[in-house]
Amino acid sequence: MESEIVVGGHRRIRPFNTAATYPEQNLSNDLCQAVVAGNTVYVRGQVAQDLDTRENVAIGDAVGQAHKVCDNIELLLAEAGAKPEHIVSCHIYLVDIRHREDVYRVMGQRFAGVFYASTGLVVSALARPEWLVEVGVVAVIS
Numbered sequence: 001m002e003s004e005i006v007v008g009g010h011r012r013i014r015p016f017n018t019a020a021t022y023p024e025q026n027l028s029n030d031l032c033q034a035v036v037a038g039n040t041v042y043v044r045g046q047v048a049q050d051l052d053t054r055e056n057v058a059i060g061d062a063v064g065q066a067h068k069v070c071d072n073i074e075l076l077l078a079e080a081g082a083k084p085e086h087i088v089s090c091h092i093y094l095v096d097i098r099h100r101e102d103v104y105r106v107m108g109q110r111f112a113g114v115f116y117a118s119t120g121l122v123v124s125a126l127a128r129p130e131w132l133v134e135v136g137v138v139a140v141i142s
Helices: 062-079 097-110
Strands: 004-007 010-017 030-037 040-046 087-094 117-122 133-140
Touching: 010 062, 030 062, 040 062, 062 097, 062 133, 087 097, 097 117, 097 133
Parallel strands: 087 117
Antiparallel strands: 004 010, 010 030, 030 040, 040 133, 087 133
């Protein structure tokens, strides 16, 4: 599939269909990893999964997963023409409150000096049981 398409004047980065991402589930949704609308970049919730191979990484390791999530966010922002300092909003989803300090420490190190608005949520589950953390961001390119 193409790495980018333009629909409605917006750039859709890394489009995919959920049938390929979640073959065990009866889904077929056309989505993308990020959308650039004007000067705003919306990054889909990122998990510890390689964006090219769909391989899950750092299973059982919240710190390792947080680093992979940050890697994915930085990669997608770069593909959108943005940088981490453009992040204005961040939503962090954890499946266990005991991972909060570890995950937030990684986020604080990786995005030091950005000063984004942040919301943290503890949820009962993510789309796959091996995922411990998911992070979505919005960035504005100045």
